[in-house]
Amino acid sequence: MDRTQVYLPSEQRQRLKAAAKQQDKAMADLIREAIDRYLEQSASSKEDPLLRLIGAGSGLDPERKVSANHHLFLRKASHKKAPRR
Numbered sequence: 001m002d003r004t005q006v007y008l009p010s011e012q013r014q015r016l017k018a019a020a021k022q023q024d025k026a027m028a029d030l031i032r033e034a035i036d037r038y039l040e041q042s043a044s045s046k047e048d049p050l051l052r053l054i055g056a057g058s059g060l061d062p063e064r065k066v067s068a069n070h071h072l073f074l075r076k077a078s079h080k081k082a083p084r085r
Contacts, residue, residue, distance in 0.1 A: 006031070
């Protein structure tokens, strides 16, 4: 195991310390568990996080190159009608 230092805001450290005490675990164990969950979740998600963020990723293939998805997105966008004023 490698040593890594992390700076936490005081409030976050206090909450972590309380959670560790409540669960009878070391703070380092809770941090490692949280990192494992984050890495598993991000590895299992094939959806492009930027496209999900802007809400435009539906129907795009995450295995395609960015340029191919860009052209697909533009083609879909051009078929939508602009709202009337």
